[in-house]
Amino acid sequence: MKPLLNINRLSKTYGKLKACNNINFNLYPGQVLGIVGESGSGKSTLLNCIGSNLEIDTGEIIYTNSKNEILNIKQLPEPQHRKLTKTEWGFVQQNPRDGLRMNVTAGANIAERLLNVGVRHYGNIREEAKYWLEQVEIDTNRMDDFPHTFSGGMQQRLQLARVLVTKPRLIFMDEPTGGLDVSVQARLLDLLRSLVRNLHLSVILVTHDIGVVRLLAHRLLVMKNGQMVESGLTDRVLDDPQHPYTQQLVSSVLINN
Amino acid sequence: MTTQELIIKQPAIALSADTLLYATGIYKTFTLHNQGGIKLPVLKNIILEVKAGECIALTGVSGSGKSTLMKSLYGNYGIDRGEIWVKHNNHWVDLAKLPPHKIIRIRQKTIGYVSQFLRVIPRVPALDVAAEPLLELGIDIDTAYKKIKELFSLLNLPERLWQLSPTTFSGGEKQRVNIARALAVNYPIFLLDEPTSALDATNRQVVVDLLTAKKQQGCALIGIFHDEEVKDKLRTRELVFGVIDNNKISFG
Numbered sequence: 001m002k003p004l005l006n007i008n009r010l011s012k013t014y015g016k017l018k019a020c021n022n023i024n025f026n027l028y029p030g031q032v033l034g035i036v037g038e039s040g041s042g043k044s045t046l047l048n049c050i051g052s053n054l055e056i057d058t059g060e061i062i063y064t065n066s067k068n069e070i071l072n073i074k075q076l077p078e079p080q081h082r083k084l085t086k087t088e089w090g091f092v093q094q095n096p097r098d099g100l101r102m103n104v105t106a107g108a109n110i111a112e113r114l115l116n117v118g119v120r121h122y123g124n125i126r127e128e129a130k131y132w133l134e135q136v137e138i139d140t141n142r143m144d145d146f147p148h149t150f151s152g153g154m155q156q157r158l159q160l161a162r163v164l165v166t167k168p169r170l171i172f173m174d175e176p177t178g179g180l181d182v183s184v185q186a187r188l189l190d191l192l193r194s195l196v197r198n199l200h201l202s203v204i205l206v207t208h209d210i211g212v213v214r215l216l217a218h219r220l221l222v223m224k225n226g227q228m229v230e231s232g233l234t235d236r237v238l239d240d241p242q243h244p245y246t247q248q249l250v251s252s253v254l255i256n257n
Numbered sequence: 258m259t260t261q262e263l264i265i266k267q268p269a270i271a272l273s274a275d276t277l278l279y280a281t282g283i284y285k286t287f288t289l290h291n292q293g294g295i296k297l298p299v300l301k302n303i304i305l306e307v308k309a310g311e312c313i314a315l316t317g318v319s320g321s322g323k324s325t326l327m328k329s330l331y332g333n334y335g336i337d338r339g340e341i342w343v344k345h346n347n348h349w350v351d352l353a354k355l356p357p358h359k360i361i362r363i364r365q366k367t368i369g370y371v372s373q374f375l376r377v378i379p380r381v382p383a384l385d386v387a388a389e390p391l392l393e394l395g396i397d398i399d400t401a402y403k404k405i406k407e408l409f410s411l412l413n414l415p416e417r418l419w420q421l422s423p424t425t426f427s428g429g430e431k432q433r434v435n436i437a438r439a440l441a442v443n444y445p446i447f448l449l450d451e452p453t454s455a456l457d458a459t460n461r462q463v464v465v466d467l468l469t470a471k472k473q474q475g476c477a478l479i480g481i482f483h484d485e486e487v488k489d490k491l492r493t494r495e496l497v498f499g500v501i502d503n504n505k506i507s508f509g
Contacts, residue, residue: 001358028358186379193378197392215378219357233332233357240334244290251291 002064004029004170004202005050010059012042012049019045021226023059029169032196032203034217034234036210036249042226043206044174050204051091051172053081066169086116090163094175096155099162100147106133106158107143113166132161136191153184157191164195173205177212189215210253214238222246267349268342275309276344277446277477278330283339285325299325300336305479305496307446312468312478312491317498323481326498327448330479331370332360343367343446365393369444371452375423375431382420383409387438394442401441408437412463428455440467447471449480453487465490 003026012020019042027033035043048054050061050073061073066088073081085091093099100109110129119125130140136157138150147155156176163171176192177185193216195201205217213220213234220237222230222245230243241247268279285300299322307313315323328334330341332352341352345367352363364370369390378386384405391401409419412433423431432455439447449468453461461484468491472478482488 026358031358031361183379190378190380214376218361232335233360235333236335236357239328240287242288242335247290 001028003027004064005204006060006062007050008060008062010046010049010061011057012045012054013057018042018226020049020056023228025221025228025231027170027202027204029202030196030200031218032205032216034213034220035204035206035223036208036213036220037223038208038249041223043223045226046223047172047174047204047206051089052085063170083117086113087166088169090166090168090171092156092159092163092171092173092176094178096147096152096159099159100155102147105144105146106138106150109147109158109162110165113162117166128165129161132165133158135164135195136161137187151184153180153188156180156188160191160195164199167199169200169202171201171203173203175207175209176205177207177209185212192216210238210250222249268340272306272342273308275475276306277309278305278307278344278479279340279342280305280326280330281340281342283326283329283341284337285322285329285334286337300329303339303496307477307479309445309475309477310472311493312472312480314488314492314495315479315481315498316488316495318500321498321500323498324450327370327450327479327481331364331368331448333370365390367444368446368448369439369442370448371436371439371450373432373451373454375426375435375438377422377424377431379424380422383414383423383426383434384419386423387434387441390438390442404441405437408441408467409433411467412437413460429457429460432456433460436464436467440471444476446477447479449478449482451481451483453482453484461487 005027007023007025010020010023011018023046025033035046037043045054049056056074063071063073065071091099101112107126107129110132111125114125114128129143133140133143138154138157138161147158150158177188180188189212196203205213207213217234220231220234221228222237222243224245230237230241230246237246238250241250272279281304283300283303287297287299289295289297303326305313315326317323325334329336336353339353342349343352343363345363350363352360355363384402387405388398388401391404392398406419414430414433418426418430423434426434436452453464456464465487468478478491480491482491
């Protein structure tokens with residue numbers, strides 16, 4: 001199995017602060033990689049460096065696209081990069097307001113990514129939008145409603161539908177269950193698990209919630225002060241943590257589910 | 258690091274053709290960094306060979322390292338030293354040296370683990386929880402459901418529970434979901450961590466029968482069985498653990 005994404009010696013500084021310091025990892029097709037760490041550990045910076053064009057200082061981001069071409073993301077011309085982020089890649093923001101257009105309908109939110117890749121047939125677009133609303137378990141009667149009339153959990157699922165419509169291979173998620181109450185969280189987690197399996201998605205997921213990575217992530221990276229202090233199979237990192245910081249992180253979880 | 262690590266592709270000693278797992282020189286120490294860096298040595302030079310059709314019972318007092326060995330054989334715990342050779346797709350692989358994405362493959366196809374506790378996913382029905390490993394192997398959903406329903410029936414799990422999330426199930430009900438989940442897959446190797454601890458006599462016997470059938474099919478079983486009767490019916494050999502007491506601490 002060849003990796004979908006290789007991150008080699010990636011570093012990013014903000015002034016004197018090393019937000020990401022020499023990060024290396026591979027992501028394999030169909031796998032979910034969780035990145036955990038406390039606030040300020042650099043996990044969101046890392047996600048944005050890879051997934052949303054935040055400029056990096058040094059290092060490489062190598063992606064193998066659906067045509068089996070090996071792309072060096074930093075050297076990719078901007079139009080090609082933009083196309084990638086609108087088709088094969090998707091970004092699910094922590095705050096749905098950053099990932100959705102709040103002033104257009106749910107259906108239009110989903111249609112936008114299709115229009116971007118040149119689909120023009122209105123009937124097809126509406127059918128597609130309907131299909132993806134169903135996939136994320138949103139009542140299709142809500143298609144012509146504005147996202148601000150949706151609950152937090154629904155907005156998060158709409159963001160997913162908007163991303164999934166172009167059949168991405170790689171999805172970036174920043175605290176996707178952040179502001180949701182526990183039962184809504186469970187529903188979203190279950191949905192994500194089945195989507196990953198059925199659509200063979202690869203996901204990089206940033207969260208501070210150990211319970212979320214336990215359920216979703218195959219592999220785990222632990223970050224502290226911009227460095228990757230530990231990585232491995234999720235259950236091994238959580239059940240047999242080696243680094244002092246990981247041991248502290250795991251033992252501070254109240255209910256170790 | 259510039260020196261290329263020497264990759265050994267097979268066990269150093271000749272093993273019998275029907276050996277499915279061979280672990281040798283296993284050492285494992287836990288270091289508790291946040292408790293003054295205390296070191297707890299748990300496994301010391303463990304050697305274990307398991308052949309098709311065998312059932313090895315791990316025995317010894319609690320804290321002697323039985324569960325630690327089981328978890329190490331599944332890659333759930335990392336070991337300090339040693340080799341864990343597993344016959345995967347007819348090739349030997351050393352689990353102790355495999356990268357995570359390859360361990361995931363071994364767990365999908367070759368080693369099944371029946372833990373005492375079911376990891377419950379809120380909202381997901383028992384049927385789907387149990388069918389998940391089959392679906393991950395690419396088996397279609399109808400075949401997977403059919404297989405799980407057969408096992409649920411054999412294990413006397415009431416049909417009204419099949420579509421419910423096991424969140425509210427009793428210990429014995431959860432354990433049966435867990436057993437169905439693992440036994441549905443044709444793993445050549447099964448690790449069994451007290452698979453019958455929460456079951457009544459009838460269902461204990463069902464599990465013994467299912468595991469006996471697995472043995473007859475040529476599976477290798479490694480288990481911790483606190484129930485003496487279950488152990489006597491299943492085990493072909495025993496591996497007895499002693500407590501390492503060089504610093505007077507045992508680990509539970």
